[in-house]
Amino acid sequence: MNEQTKRYFLYSVMAVTLLPAFFIVNQPFTNTVAQWTLWGSAVAGYIGVVFMLWMYALGTRAASALFFVDQASVLRAHSWLGKYGTLLIFLHPILITISYSESVLYSFLPLLSTEFETHVTLGRIAFLALLIIWVTSALTRGKLSYRAWKYVHFLSYAAVPFALLHIPDTGSSYATEIAARLYFFMIVLGFLFFGLLKARDILAFNKHRYRVMRNVEVTPGVFLLDLAPLGDPIVPMPGQYIFLKHDFLSEEHPFSVTQYDESDGTLTVTYKVFGRYTEQLRRVVNGAAVYAMGPFGEFTSKLDEMPATPAVYIAGGIGITPFIERIMSEGEEREQWLFYASKSPDNATYSRQLQSALNGKMVSLYSEGIDIHTTQSERGRITAATFTKYLGDVQRYDYFVCGPVGMMDAVDAELTSLGVSGHKIHKEEFSF
Ligand SMILES: Cc1cc2nc3c(=O)[nH]c(=O)nc-3n(C[C@H](O)[C@H](O)[C@H](O)COP(=O)(O)OP(=O)(O)OC[C@H]3O[C@@H](n4cnc5c(N)ncnc54)[C@H](O)[C@@H]3O)c2cc1C
Structure with missing residues (x-):
């Protein structure tokens, strides 16, 4: 069903x-x-x-x-x-x-x-x-x-x-x-x-226990958390998320799975420090036990039923996380593009890995600075003109947007102005 x-x-x-x-x-x-x-x-x-x-x-x-x-x-x-x-x-x-x-x-x-x-x-x-x-x-x-x-x-x-x-x-x-x-x-x-x-x-009877293997800062304020299962692992599809409790009594917050290794069940979560919970999460040490629940979400799951549908991912800041596993694990069959908006090249988490996986189909947009190592790097916001410049026929694609609410609304408006139908624009909000 x-x-x-x-x-x-x-x-x-x-x-x-x-x-x-x-x-x-x-x-x-x-x-x-x-x-x-x-x-x-x-x-x-x-x-x-x-x-x-x-x-x-x-x-x-x-x-x-x-x-x-x-x-x-x-x-x-x-x-x-x-x-x-x-x-x-x-x-x-x-x-x-x-x-x-x-x-x-x-x-x-x-x-x-x-x-x-x-x-x-x-x-x-x-x-x-x-x-x-x-x-x-x-x-x-x-x-x-x-x-x-x-x-x-x-x-x-x-x-x-x-x-x-x-x-x-x-x-x-x-x-x-x-x-x-x-x-x-x-x-x-x-x-x-x-x-x-x-x-x-x-009492956490419905949760999966994991051991923290690594909790390190990868770009300013953004941390990578590697988790190894201590029992039954969660098996997420690309783009899905889990709820995480960093200890038995802590709050429970949602985070996209940025990497899943099916050989040993390890999960990677990439999080940005925003407030009280993520402040506590950054202090969790290697070896600590955490509790996870999931997987949840069906943001990009439509793509699983349509292996040849060309996809455009549009990420703002930490909104890159639901796309990483999807981009890395996708076969040759699908044409995929990434438009990645961030503050500066130093803040664009996973940028290098994504650039090589996408083989030229990645456009970086910065509010400050510019990436001198790539030609497809622009200053400013994503506009209708950005899409037509790189994609040509914009009607061919399904669009997946994740980032701050204001940015998602703006992208939605730009795509709509190009005549892209609403059912081809999919959004994931990072708050409920
Ligand atoms: C589906 C989904 C996937 C997400 N994936 C990632 C990710 O991969 N990386 C990442 O850095 N962030 C992700 N987030 C956002 C992350 O959950 C929040 O940044 C984090 O909960 C903030 O908590 P805080 O106490 O540190 O910050 P606060 O400043 O206290 O909270 C900031 C905002 O986060 C939201 N929030 C707080 N607690 C919860 C909660 N328990 N459940 C839902 N929303 C809450 C609220 O809208 C709140 O206003 C995701 C959110 C959702 C909904």
Whole structure:
């Protein structure tokens, strides 16, 4: 099953799991606004916890990795559901407030006056946690640092149990309908299952262990990390990436595999020091054990099914990494070009090896300086004119772009201005 089919399959399963919510909730006794809003709030409530279950599953790599190779699209589905699905969850407290003719603050205040209100307050806690997650993710994501946003996201671990706990003592359908109780317990089982997968991930049971053989600086700020397997190796295809934990408790970050040796399973990762995690990674010493998970990604995998398709790789800075193994391992059959933009010749990691592998089909672009050892070296940005100058008929090729977001958008615009169709332009972003 390809990734697209898997996605459609997943969306169908999601839709099927939502349907029972419409049938297990008691129909209104009378035809009044209060009764219908109460019915609507209960349906929205059940749909809400199922949405939370799916958001949890899609946001937990330990779960999504069992089924999907393309983590970027899984995370896009997760954030889509987070952005719009959560709005539907919010319908639950809104409709309750209307049905009970309460004040707008009803769902915000921690009322404990009766046993019923105490149980409702469990739901209020879940609602407030979700509201904070939604505001920081859907409205202010761009203004927060990656980690601040991520730590706020941990509130979902509180939202889920509180949302579930408030149902048994507040839901009237739950009290009277066996189907509602069955549906509820299936949802709880789903959370427990994904929770177990998460625990397995935290304990690194789903990871491959590697020994660090080399961790050296190759160009300013860019390091090469050689890893030898201590057990079952990961077997990546060219262009795929792994998630790396430099010790048991560390964060886990994605890096493209720049080299894979199938004779002994060794992997090479080339990373640029950006922030906290890569700062720690550069200090990892030879002999240390690290944990890896993968392989992931399908950026250039289309090429595996079309051995003769001519390919143009466009890399900005460290965005060269997904192309290295691909260029080095490709046979004679495929025509491949590389347009490699970097600050200066000293910063162009792997430049010499790539030049000899590509035999004249590499163009280097520098924002500072120029490479005096090659004629195909230019100053400035990649433009439509650069492509036509070297490629001639630009329609013949599929284009693969990886680099800073601004550079990828600019290249996309230049190619589009040349009439290259969108389905021939493939992009890999270095952040999720
Ligand atoms: C598919 C993919 C392949 C990548 N391949 C390479 C590679 O081969 N070489 C390389 O140098 N870099 C690669 N990166 C980028 C690399 O993962 C980040 O540079 C690194 O995580 C930065 O972490 P930091 O703490 O050092 O920097 P920070 O400055 O703290 O983070 C910089 C940015 O990296 C992203 N990021 C941080 N943590 C994560 C995370 N856990 N998961 C996803 N994104 C995160 C965020 O967008 C953040 O804003 C790749 C990224 C992706 C998504």
